[in-house]
Structure formats: C-alpha cells, structure tokens
Amino acid sequence: MSSSSQSRLVSANGPNFAVPIADDGYAWWYIDASSDCGQFGLTLIIMLGCVFSPWYRRARKQGAADPLNHAAYNLALYAPDKRWWTMTERDRSAVAREAHRLAIGPSEARWESGTLHIEIKEITAPWRRPVSGQIRLTPPPLRTQAWQIDAQGTHRWTPIAPRAKIEVVFEQPRLNWQGHAYFDGNEGDAPLEQDFRSWEWTRGHDGEDSVIFYDVQWRHGGSRALALRIPTEGAMQALDTPPLQRLRSTPWGIARHAHCDQHQTANVLRTLEDGPFYARSLMKTCINSEPLQVWHESVSLKRFQSRWVQALLPVRLPRVTSR
Numbered sequence: 603m604s605s606s607s608q609s610r611l612v613s614a615n616g617p618n619f620a621v622p623i624a625d626d627g628y629a630w631w632y633i634d635a636s637s638d639c640g641q642f643g644l645t646l647i648i649m650l651g652c653v654f655s656p657w658y659r660r661a662r663k664q665g666a667a668d669p670l671n672h673a674a675y676n677l678a679l680y681a682p683d684k685r686w687w688t689m690t691e692r693d694r695s696a697v698a699r700e701a702h703r704l705a706i707g708p709s710e711a712r713w714e715s716g717t718l719h720i721e722i723k724e725i726t727a728p729w730r731r732p733v734s735g736q737i738r739l740t741p742p743p744l745r746t747q748a749w750q751i752d753a754q755g756t757h758r759w760t761p762i763a764p765r766a767k768i769e770v771v772f773e774q775p776r777l778n779w780q781g782h783a784y785f786d787g788n789e790g791d792a793p794l795e796q797d798f799r800s801w802e803w804t805r806g807h808d809g810e811d812s813v814i815f816y817d818v819q820w821r822h823g824g825s826r827a828l829a830l831r832i833p834t835e836g837a838m839q840a841l842d843t844p845p846l847q848r849l850r851s852t853p854w855g856i857a858r859h860a861h862c863d864q865h866q867t868a869n870v871l872r873t874l875e876d877g878p879f880y881a882r883s884l885m886k887t888c889i890n891s892e893p894l895q896v897w898h899e900s901v902s903l904k905r906f907q908s909r910w911v912q913a914l915l916p917v918r919l920p921r922v923t924s925r
Contacts, residue, residue, distance in 0.1 A: 609748035609760040611787035616713035619704035624791040625666035628653050633739060634897050635768045635783035642779045643680040648704060648711055649673060652691055653794050654906060656915040662793060670694045675709040677722055680874060686775060688724035688733050691921040716740065728917050735772025739783055742834050751818050751826055752797045757790035764812030764832045782807065795903040797821055802859055806896035810834050813889055815861050844889060856881045858900050863888045878914060879905035
C-alpha cells in the first residue's frame with residue numbers, strides 16, 4: 603500500500619482551513635452526498651488554488667502563482683430532473699481564513715462543536731441564477747491519515763470522514779433533505795497536470811463501512827492504486843482490488859472504469875457531470891459479492907491542457923476580482 607503520513611488538512615479538532623499552501627499548489631475540501639430517499643444529491647468542493655482554473659494556469663505561466671488568488675466554492679446540486687452548478691473564482695481579497703473558518707466571497711464554512719456549517723451564496727454558470735442555502739455536515743471522529751498519490755509525495759489525499767450525516771436546506775432553489783455524505787481533502791505543492799496523466803476515483807457505502815478506490819496514472823509513466831475499506835470507527839483495511847471493467851465512455855469521450863467482482867457486471871446509473879476533461883457518475887457494481895452503488899469521477903489531465911478545452915473553461919468558471 604502507498605505510504606501515509608499525518609494530514610495537514612485536518613486534525614482531531616476539525617478541518618485546518620489555514621493550512622500553508624505552496625505557490626502553484628492547491629488545497630481542497632470535498633463533500634458528496636445523497637438524500638435518504640435517493641432522489642437528491644450534491645457535491646461541494648472548497649478550493650484554494652483552483653486546480654482546473656484557466657486563470658490559475660495562465661498565472662503560472664507568468665511565474666510563481668499565489669493559490670489564494672484563485673479560490674472558489676464549487677457546488678453542484680442534483681434533483682431528479684434538474685441540476686444546478688456554481689463556481690465563481692475569486693481573488694485573494696475575497697478570501698478570509700482561520701483554522702476553523704474559510705470564507706470565499708459571500709460563501710463560508712465554519713467548524714463548530716463537531717459540525718461543519720456551510721453557508722452558500724453563489725450564482726450559477728453560465729445562466730447567472732442565485733443559489734443560496736445551508737449545509738450542515740456532522741461526521742464521526744475525523745480521520746487524519748493522508749495518503750501519497752504520486753511517486754514523490756507532492757500530492758496527498760485524506761479521507762477525512764467517509765461516512766457522515768448531512769442536512770441540506772436551500773432557499774434558492776427550494777430544497778430540503780437529509781442523508782449521508784462523504785468528506786475528504788486533497789493538497790499538493792504543484793499543478794496536477796505536472797505529475798498526472800489521469801485518474802479515476804470511486805467510493806461507496808457498504809453497510810456501515812465505506813469502500814474507496816483511487817487509481818492514478820502518472821504523467822511520466824507508472825501508476826498508483828489505493829483500495830481501502832474504512833469502517834465508521836476503527837482501523838482502515840487494505841482491500842484486495844477487484845479487476846477493472848471498462849464501461850461506456852461519456853459523450854465527450856472520457857473513459858470510465860469500475861472495480862467489480864469477476865463474473866459480475868458494473869454499469870452507469872447516471873452521468874451527473876459530463877465535460878471535455880472531467881466526468882462524475884453514479885454507478886452500480888459488486889464488491890466482495892455485495893451490490894454497491896458508488897460515486898465515480900474520471901479526470902483526463904492530458905485533455906485539460908489542450909487549447910480548445912482551455913478556451914471553453916471560462917464559460918463554466920467565471921472570475922470576479924476586486925481590481
């Protein structure tokens with residue numbers, strides 16, 4: 603299994619939003635969640651150093667770039683027949699952070715008494731419609747073990763709370779639901795495209811345990827695969843990795859694979875996000891003879907660097923500055 607260390611993104615006392623970040627680097631905190639009824643979902647990424655920002659990529663070409671000058675709350679809300687997407691990049695003047703508080707523009711996250719309180723006030727892209735509401739995430743004791751996902755330890759991933767309770771109350775759009783969530787974090791000291799060609803990441807809940815697969819392809823050859831079973835409380839366990847099945851690619855041509863028991867079949871239930879270099883999907887698979895619904899993401903960093911993709915990105919990722 604890959605080497606691990608103490609995470610800088612979180613301690614037993616809560617997330618550390620004041621973590622030092624290297625020039626050209628990044629830190630993000632990620633949440634995905636499904637409602638108890640199975641009809642609603644969300645993903646939220648709180649990003650310092652927006653890794654897929656055309657503005658940050660352009661700034662790095664001019665010299666060492668400040669990650670806090672490229673920050674955003676990226677929220678996607680999912681309903682049975684609708685979805686909403688927000689990601690407005692803001693500069694350093696819009697960032698206020700302490701160990702247990704991070705505000706970027708009008709949106710804010712606060713860790714108080716074992717619960718992460720998130721206030722969202724954003725605008726959808728590209729249609730410019732308001733999105734406002736509250737998210738409350740209450741996890742079990744936080745996990746502070748970070749895993750190295752590249753060869754040098756430049757990029758690190760922490761499964762902070764693979765299973766947590768979540769409450770979602772939005773005024774715009776009008777949504778109100780409860781469910782279960784997943785909470786993790788990533789940090790790195792260099793751009794993703796410098797060290798990775800692609801990755802696929804999968805997580806699901808198997809009873810009270812969480813099952814996570816992280817498969818990365820390095821830019822200059824080689825790869826790393828993590829396979830973990832994480833109980834709500836207790837020690838993580840390494841999994842015997844089931845073989846990968848190739849599933850249908852997205853309309854943009856992004857490859858998708860699923861770990862699945864031999865002699866069983868995985869399939870795509872719903873494509874939540876379909877972009878020119880990134881896809882997020884819900885899938886059905888089978889692990890250790892148990893059927894499992896999983897969240898899955900697939901990223902092509904090679905595609906991300908292409909000129910035509912860079913030209914398209916500002917449509918979904920507008921930037922607001924104080925200057």
